[in-house]
Amino acid sequence: MEPKVAVLMKGISKSFGGVVANKNVDLEIRHGEILSVLGENGSGKTTLMNMLSGIYYPDKGQIFIDGKEVNIPSPKAAFELGIGMIHQHFKLVDVFSAAENIALGCNEKGRYSIAKISEKIKNICDKYGFDIDPAQKVYNMSISQKQTLEIVKVLYRGSKVLILDEPTAVLTPQEAKRLFNVLVNMKHDGKAIVIITHKLQEVLSVSDRVSILRKGEYIGTVNTKDATELSLTEMMVGKRVELDIERPVPQDPVERLRVRNLTCVNPDGRKILNDVSFTAYGGEILGIAGISGCGQKELLESIAGLQTVEEGGHIEYYPKGGTEKEELIGKTPVQIRRLGVSLSFVPEDRLGMGLVGSMGMAENMMLKNYSDGTSFFTETKKPRELAEKIMKELEVVTPGVDTPVRRLSGGNVQKVLVGREIASSPTVLMTAYAVRGLDINTSYTIYRLLNEQKKKGVAVIYVGEDLDVLLALCDRILVLCAGRVSGILDGRTATKEEIGLLMTNTKSVLEEDVQE
Amino acid sequence: MGTLVIWINQALVFGSVIMLGAIGETISEKAGNMNLGTPGIMCVGAAFGMIGAHGYENSVESPNALLCIVIALSCAFLAAAIMGAIYSFFVVSLRVNQNVVGLVITIFGVGVAKFFTKLCIKTTTGNIRARFAAGVFGKKIPWLSDSLGIASDILFSYGFMFYVTIVVAVLVTLFLSKTRVGLNLRAVGENPPTADAAGINVSKYKYLATCIGAGITGCAGIYCVLDFKDGGWATADIADIESYGWLAVALVIFSMWKTVNLIWGSYLFGFFYWAYQYLPSMIGISISTDLAQTLPYIITIIVLIVISLSKRKENQGPASLGLTYFREDR
């Protein structure tokens, strides 16, 4: 029997201010089938799907639904076409019950009756095997219940095509398994289902076909039964690209930081870091690889004293020249910084934590050490000189050191951020996503700076996204997967596939689940 | 006993006035707009309602009671709704800070109220009174108000607005909890991005809720003049109405944003507010007017603290109250 095509995307392109997110992508979504859209972070999976759900509008290309060309200008239009997307960030009103959330903005005919809506919800739940209480308030729900509610909401509105963005990212293995069962039920009912993911195990266990994206481009589609973990990884990460980044051999590395059995629990009670242990040496760059949200941020923040950690973990710091090791857990961020441990974290919005947007470069220079000294007044001369120095050396494009940094472009903001941390002459320098969104030249400036620090004997910890860069820059690469260390590799000998497999290594987790 | 009944009567009529004001403010706050212009808007409602009522009864030979009510209330509602529209324009369209706009509206509204009554009601004595309208608004229910003894005195000796206000409070509660539009409105005040994503026109809801809320608050103003103040109008009364407006804002918090709670909360406010007049003769405790009048505010503060201690989300104000929503900020 010929498969029935639900959605056809042809030659879709989309770019954001010069950055290409999708380039000439084709995709076919079929009724009665689960399609995985696989790709690394930043490969354009979510952007592509957002064009189906009406959040973005493609620059180029055509979309066909059931064979008819359509235009999807808004989320509402997408709903009317039977497309429902479940985003990673749920759109629910906390104080409303499940039924109220479902009724929201849903202009059904007839009288508004929660009882009637609840009954309809029950029917949907029975049909597909969901378990939700229509009267339960959202703030009393677990994450998995909220996700279920989002799915039911979409079904309630009669969607025939369901898109789930990283649905298992926030779920426990048991919950994930339950979700997959439901997805299979829906598939048998003829729904077209798309899951955006980068977890190979999931792809292999639940989907019928896999479409792969890499750096915004469409690589291809394979039938799951013909695919293996290795073949998918190869398609996902591509061939290793040799980068011309300097990598001096570490000169007499000394132990600087030893992390032992570090565990961190997020507010939902999930272990965001799970028994992490490693050592960082002065004079080397330790790379940290992993799918985003696997605990990178929490790891660095724990070391910087910004996270509460569970009992039993240790973060030991060996000061330069000193003999006594210092336990960092229990120290304040200021104390830790004064010991010489420095963190530059580039958050999603760049200005979120490290810089004060309304202040100029000069004033931002003293964000972390403004309180030094006994004077009541802030120092003005030194930060200004430092700002001017950084502006010159790193070629920061700004009208002046007093121009609010909010007005600087992203790349320049990052130079300021990293420049300031380096200027504090740390012994441990942690950077996260330092080159995110930067052009090649600026990225190379940052690599050069990090290498200079390494040559000076600083222990550099580099959290990155691009595997090619990690492989070219770092001496050792620690791979985090779901809060655990899944491996520590030599940066000179490791292969991209090796890292890719370690990053997506959910095998053991899924096996636990099967035994249940 | 007689004193107690008078006290109850005064507390209930007074409570009813601020209840109506608080109902208007609640509707606005449910859409996420904390309208601190409420005192000014109440004054504007009072002024234009008065202009309408006074103008009407002085321009016809034999004024009609029903027409008088319609004119007084619709003048008050419309003028106040226009103030609400100005507030919404600045807060929703121009995204100016709500506190700042609210306070300007109060300053502006008090001025508008005083100015236009002076301008529109010409008088030689300076003593303006809408005699006919006061009679209409103060008219008690026949039979019920005098044949049931104590029950008549306590429950049925009020003008029609007293009962209308209770009905409005109940209707607004039903509207918010039992209708689709009410649901959408609450969503706009709780979580505008979610409401937006669900296809609800957030700005339209905010505008409408604030304008209708302001209109209702305006009706509280004219109700205050024609019933509680017995139709009399003096400049000093504007200052009174302004302070009643602030009480209405406090009352919204006291009710924890639930209009049913207003029905008893407002009367309680009334009891406290006027306690100083009756306690001395009743139980011999003499308290100062001024100290007694702090009670409603102190109670509101206590409620505010209790709310912040409470983990129950139902008792909190709308989550996005006081925040401006800009879709691209997501």
Place this chain on the structure above:
Amino acid sequence: MNTEKSLKTDFHQSFLRISKRDSISQKSAWAIRAGAVLLALVVNALFVLAITGLDPISLYATMFKGVFGDSFSRWEFIKNSAKLLCIAVALAPAFKMRYWNIGGEGQVLMGALASTIIMYTCDSLPSLLLVLLMLIVGLAVGALWAFIPAAFKAKFNTNETLFTLMMNYIAMNLVNYYYNKWRGEKSALGEINSQSKKGWLSSLWGGNEDGFFLNEDLWYFLVILLVSVLMYVYLKKTKHGYEISVVGESRNTAKYAGISVNKVMLRTLLISGAVCGLCGFLTVSNSHTISADNTAGGYGFTAIIVAWLSKFNTLTMIAVSFMVIFLQKGSSSIADMYARKGFDTSASSIVTGIFLLAVIGSEFFINYRLIFRSRKEEK
């Protein structure tokens, strides 16, 4: 790919789009503000013209004359501007850290009340000591009145806007209570210590007010001017000011920089309240009396708008305060002349209101851009 940011391309169907400006030159920003002021002046002129028939030029000439025409009016103008300025300056640090202290009115009144109580009860003290004691107690009580809501905010995250608002009315009633009590004792509350002049500002230099530098009003103004400058320095040049800026920008960043948000909040509100208390003390020792209606005079609320309009820059506040009071006093002086035509003092709140609305509205055009586009363009 930064998806959060890119959501901007959303919703193509709209014909008018509003987007946040990344930057605007100081020049254009001031041009927009000046345009708004001009618009307000024109609208006000038309408003007055419609009622009194006074043409705009004579209108502003009359206003000018009304405000600066004689020594009494001039000093009234300066004193009122100073009072408004002082409260706005007091609110600035709190607003800058995004703490909505709208209790300025109450904090001024409590400071004034505390000073007055000292003035009444300790009038046997030597002049200097008495004034000093009034000052200290005024500052302390003003600070306390601001500290209470801040403490609850820090501890339980209690909504400070509503809390401080309620505190105003408690303060007003407390002042009324004492006012009525004292009035009852003396049958009328005129000037306090009118015989001994104890606790008066001028008592510091022997009560003699003849001579330019012996003028109480002058010192009232100078002290407040000094406070504005000090506050400017405090906010711009000190570590405390730096912390306030960081906390106001983002609590996360503050945490990242090792700043204790609660500590900064409590400290800042103590200062904010103390400056309000200072205003109360100065007003009492200058006017030698107290009243719930006039001591703060509603400026506690107007100051919120002044502070916001001035972007929490205390030097800008000087200009804005003078402008607001000029309009208020100027339109009152017109009211005196045209009361017959219905233009009375209440019209001055309308004039001020129109001015404030125009200027706060202009901020939108500084922060946002309007993008018009035809439907064709999207395709």
